Amino acid sequence: MPTKSKSPKAKKPSSKSVKYVYSFGNGKADGNGKMKSLLGGKGANLAEMTRIRLPVPSGFTISTEVCTYFYDHNRTYPPALEKQIDEAIHKLEASMGKKFGDATNPLLVAVRSGARDSMPGMMDTILNLGLNDRTVRALAERSRNERFAYDCYRRFLQMYGDVVMGVQKRTGEEHEPFEVVIEELKKELFPNDPHVSDTKLDATALRTLTDRFRKLIRERTGKDFPEDPREQLRGAVGAVFGSWNNERAIIYRRKYNIPHEWGTAVNVQAMVFGNTGNDSGSGVSFTRDPATGEKVLYGEFLLNAQGEDVVAGVRTPEPVLQLKVEMPEVYRQLQDVRHTLESHFHDMQDFEFTVEQGRLFMLQTRNGKRTGFAAVRIAVEMVKEKLIKPDDAVRRIPADSLSQLLAPVFDSNARKTTQVIARGLPAGPGAASGKIYFSANEAESAAQRGEKVLLVRIETSPEDIRGMLAAEGILTARGGVSSHAALVARQMGKVCVCGASELQIDYSTNSLHVRGQNFRKGDYLSIDGTTGEIFPGEVKTSPSDIVRVLIDKDLTPAESPIYRVFAQLMQWADQRRKLEVRANADQPDQVGHAVAFGAQGVGLCRTEHMFFEGDRIDHVREMILAENADERGKALAKLLPAQRSDFAGIFKALKGLPATIRFLDPPLHEFIPHDEASQRDLAEKLGISADRVARRVKELHEFNPMLGHRGCRLGIVYPEISEMQARAVFEAAAEVQASGIKVRPEIMIPLVGFPKELELQIALVHQVAQKVQKERNIKLSYLVGTMIEIPRACVVADEIAKSAQFFSFGTNDLTQTTLGMSRDDAGSFLPRYQEEEIVRQNPFAVLDQGGVGKLMETAVKLGRSTRKDIKLGICGEHGGEPDSVKFCHRLGLAYVSCSPFRLPVARLAAAQAALKE
Ligand code: ADP
Numbered sequence: 029m030p031t032k033s034k035s036p037k038a039k040k041p042s043s044k045s046v047k048y049v050y051s052f053g054n055g056k057a058d059g060n061g062k063m064k065s066l067l068g069g070k071g072a073n074l075a076e077m078t079r080i081r082l083p084v085p086s087g088f089t090i091s092t093e094v095c096t097y098f099y100d101h102n103r104t105y106p107p108a109l110e111k112q113i114d115e116a117i118h119k120l121e122a123s124m125g126k127k128f129g130d131a132t133n134p135l136l137v138a139v140r141s142g143a144r145d146s147m148p149g150m151m152d153t154i155l156n157l158g159l160n161d162r163t164v165r166a167l168a169e170r171s172r173n174e175r176f177a178y179d180c181y182r183r184f185l186q187m188y189g190d191v192v193m194g195v196q197k198r199t200g201e202e203h204e205p206f207e208v209v210i211e212e213l214k215k216e217l218f219p220n221d222p223h224v225s226d227t228k229l230d231a232t233a234l235r236t237l238t239d240r241f242r243k244l245i246r247e248r249t250g251k252d253f254p255e256d257p258r259e260q261l262r263g264a265v266g267a268v269f270g271s272w273n274n275e276r277a278i279i280y281r282r283k284y285n286i287p288h289e290w291g292t293a294v295n296v297q298a299m300v301f302g303n304t305g306n307d308s309g310s311g312v313s314f315t316r317d318p319a320t321g322e323k324v325l326y327g328e329f330l331l332n333a334q335g336e337d338v339v340a341g342v343r344t345p346e347p348v349l350q351l352k353v354e355m356p357e358v359y360r361q362l363q364d365v366r367h368t369l370e371s372h373f374h375d376m377q378d379f380e381f382t383v384e385q386g387r388l389f390m391l392q393t394r395n396g397k398r399t400g401f402a403a404v405r406i407a408v409e410m411v412k413e414k415l416i417k418p419d420d421a422v423r424r425i426p427a428d429s430l431s432q433l434l435a436p437v438f439d440s441n442a443r444k445t446t447q448v449i450a451r452g453l454p455a456g457p458g459a460a461s462g463k464i465y466f467s468a469n470e471a472e473s474a475a476q477r478g479e480k481v482l483l484v485r486i487e488t489s490p491e492d493i494r495g496m497l498a499a500e501g502i503l504t505a506r507g508g509v510s511s512h513a514a515l516v517a518r519q520m521g522k523v524c525v526c527g528a529s530e531l532q533i534d535y536s537t538n539s540l541h542v543r544g545q546n547f548r549k550g551d552y553l554s555i556d557g558t559t560g561e562i563f564p565g566e567v568k569t570s571p572s573d574i575v576r577v578l579i580d581k582d583l584t585p586a587e588s589p590i591y592r593v594f595a596q597l598m599q600w601a602d603q604r605r606k607l608e609v610r611a612n613a614d615q616p617d618q619v620g621h622a623v624a625f626g627a628q629g630v631g632l633c634r635t636e637h638m639f640f641e642g643d644r645i646d647h648v649r650e651m652i653l654a655e656n657a658d659e660r661g662k663a664l665a666k667l668l669p670a671q672r673s674d675f676a677g678i679f680k681a682l683k684g685l686p687a688t689i690r691f692l693d694p695p696l697h698e699f700i701p702h703d704e705a706s707q708r709d710l711a712e713k714l715g716i717s718a719d720r721v722a723r724r725v726k727e728l729h730e731f732n733p734m735l736g737h738r739g740c741r742l743g744i745v746y747p748e749i750s751e752m753q754a755r756a757v758f759e760a761a762a763e764v765q766a767s768g769i770k771v772r773p774e775i776m777i778p779l780v781g782f783p784k785e786l787e788l789q790i791a792l793v794h795q796v797a798q799k800v801q802k803e804r805n806i807k808l809s810y811l812v813g814t815m816i817e818i819p820r821a822c823v824v825a826d827e828i829a830k831s832a833q834f835f836s837f838g839t840n841d842l843t844q845t846t847l848g849m850s851r852d853d854a855g856s857f858l859p860r861y862q863e864e865e866i867v868r869q870n871p872f873a874v875l876d877q878g879g880v881g882k883l884m885e886t887a888v889k890l891g892r893s894t895r896k897d898i899k900l901g902i903c904g905e906h907g908g909e910p911d912s913v914k915f916c917h918r919l920g921l922a923y924v925s926c927s928p929f930r931l932p933v934a935r936l937a938a939a940q941a942a943l944k945e
Pocket residue numbers: 085137138139140141148149150151153155297298299300301302310311334335336339380381382391392
């Protein structure tokens with residue numbers, strides 16, 4: 029991949045003076061926790077943990093600047109680097125009292141990648157570096173444990189061979205070549221039990237394995253495995269930098285918007301050994317439960333293992349709480365560490381550790397990834413514990429994660445009628461039902477066909493990312509709660525059940541066997557990522573706690589802890605935000621929900637959505653088929669009462685909050701039948717000839733309806749439609765106001781590009797308003813404004829503001845018209861555009877700030893130049909997307925409007941924007 033052109037700000041330091049290598053160890057460190065962009069997250073926190081005197085093995089970090097240099101200079105290093113590494117190695121040797129390559133007391137190191145943001149499992153780490161045929165004997169002698177020494181050596185050969193020398197699966201090969209060698213040896217040694225665990229291989233067996241591994245490397249690469257530790261180190265460092273640009277790392281960065289030019293750091297650190305026997309082991313833990321947020325030490329531990337075994341999910345580890353019994357002293361140390369970490373970092377930590385002969389060593393810490401549930405609970409509880417302030421709580425929770433709290437769970441009745449077929453570990457909460465697929469590719473294509481998909485794997489690996497993204501839920505047979513599947517699912521907010529060891533998954537037949545039942549590709553399964561249960565078939569889902577408290581009202585706040593922390597967070601957010609939030613809602617019950625979710629009004633009521641109910645559609649069709657204004661008037665008169673009663677319902681539900689009502693927008697052909705049979709039906713109903721219907725349908729046909737006769741163009745050509753709609757609004761307003769409820773209609777004219785379009789429509793609205801006020805002898809207050817959704821409107825916004833009392837940015841159409849890109853057709857090329865980074869994100873989901881945003885800025889400025897206090901809002905899909913909400917805040921809009929279920933997200937994002945000021 030070509031490197032990025034450098035930003036003009038990138039400094040060009042004279043490489044002599046630059047510090048590239050940062051040492052840490054024995055309570056001292058060159059770096060610290062704030063230096064994440066230079067040292068990567070892992071390196072910065074290793075330095076920080078060293079400083080606060082946690083037991084961290086000594087080592088050094090090679091900075092991300094070296095990675096940048098590496099890619100900018102054709103994969104070479106700055107000249108000053110080598111000497112700095114030499115010095116750091118000497119320091120490390122002195123600190124450990126061991127020497128690289130020494131025949132009696134060799135230093136072994138881990139070479140670990142570490143980007144600024146953690147990218148779990150995306151890049152490569154190499155352990156036990158420094159071993160060769162000589163040093164392995166020294167290790168065996170000093171440890172008096174030959175088995176351990178050769179276990180380290182074979183792991184090293186395996187990792188080095190794979191990562192540095194490229195000994196990997198070739199196309200057509202089922203298994204990793206090193207695994208094949210292991211399986212072969214097991215078959216020779218244990219012909220009756222070829223699937224024995226690795227721990228059954230003794231020293232001699234492991235030694236044989238190292239010989240065969242070296243042979244394999246030679247055969248596959250034509251090169252010998254390098255004996256010289258310094259050469260090994262060079263190779264490993266290069267491989268870590270190289271892994272920054274492997275395919276899965278690139279996909280990951282794209283998904284999480286991590287710039288390619290950040291680069292990774294490399295950490296070189298003295299090894300500690302979790303594989304010396306049963307008083308050793310490796311673990312991954314969280315200072316609180318990352319699924320629920322409960323304040324307990326949570327995680328897992330593998331006895332007699334090096335850390336990769338835990339993360340890779342090949343052996344299923346035991347819960348870390350088990351250490352309380354097995355290694356009480358280590359358990360006590362872990363509890364201490366947990367408190368030290370939280371009181372120092374003020375956040376939930378995800379940490380990796382190794383126990384070597386009863387002694388605890390810290391290998392990594394970072395802010396833990398967590399579910400939306402856990403994010404909210406932890407933040408709110410940490411405020412109560414005085415670890416953080418409410419501002420921090422608001423700032424810290426990814427606004428999008430709130431949508432998880434509103435997601436459905438399995439319906440408790442539906443659940444009773446089905447039998448749990450197996451259980452796994454609850455790793456990503458929520459309920460998911462879908463057709464099962466056993467490969468990421470198939471899952472992805474099924475999802476593209478519109479199927480609901482569960483990805484079922486023995487275990488997942490970073491290659492599966494695309495399939496995981498596409499799936500509703502992820503189910504694995506192996507791996508624990510910190511396996512790859514679990515980590516990634518939690519981050520994506522996907523439902524996940526992992527380590528369901530009873531599942532027998534057979535990739536070759538695409539089937540799954542469990543307790544006497546068989547499921548094949550395409551069959552339905554359901555999984556509950558909150559409990560770990562697996563059900564056959566499709567299980568009905570039911571609303572979340574939040575929805576039950578706020579909308580269904582069959583649960584009280586007292587009964588729902590998660591509702592209570594949610595409500596607390598929302599209160600803090602509301603106290604801080606300046607943007608108002610409104611909802612896009614078309615019906616009285618939807619408006620009710622929106623108000624329950626915190627809407628301060630309706631930002632977009634699409635009147636045409638009301639046209640499809642009951643026999644209204646017939647009146648609509650009659651209106652469309654009318655041959656003259658008179659006939660059209662008669663049909664419209666039949667529609668009037670229906671529209672009026674809907675508006676009245678909305679005004680009542682709003683109890684005095686404002687409602688932006690958009691006049692008819694879509695092209696008329698959307699309302700009429702296109703096939704012959706339904707045309708005949710309609711003709712009969714209306715008492716006209718089928719020919720006439722067919723002819724009118726033909727007349728209405730448009731080549732490009734999105735840019736056709738729609739929006740205010742309808743009201744211009746058929747003023748009687750706008751008149752009817754205005755009358756319905758004002759009569760409803762009069763009626764509701766007379767009953768003692770305040771009413772604040774804001775009539776919005778869509779798709780305006782020319783000031784005159786708006787003037788004509790506004791004049792008409794005022795006329796009707798006047799008539800209705802006189803007829804009903806009532807005074808109504810209302811606004812008339814326009815939706816800004818055409819580039820022309822943005823650039824003549826000063827003209828438009830002469831008559832418009834408000835602007836509401838319709839960013840769906842504004843994006844389509846600005847980009848000249850149809851939202852409904854963009855699917856065929858947008859993915860490629862994202863891959864090529866022509867656009868970073870889908871502009872229909874995340875506002876294109878550099879283009880559409882610029883036009884909005886212009887419209888805001890021009891609009892205000894004419895009308896200082898013009899009311900400004902946004903009602904496109906973007907109104908519920910956090911980054912876009914923050915942009916709207918910066919533009920100084922008065923409100924954002926989004927679908928009711930996105931409101932909590934918008935409220936939190938708006939508060940975050942306000943705190944950023
Ligand atoms: P990742 O970023 O993929 O988590 P790490 O660099 O953290 O990769 O390494 C993976 C695992 O290797 C760690 O969880 C740890 O158990 C083990 N490991 C890393 N460094 C050391 C070390 N110095 N001594 C022993 N084990 C280590």
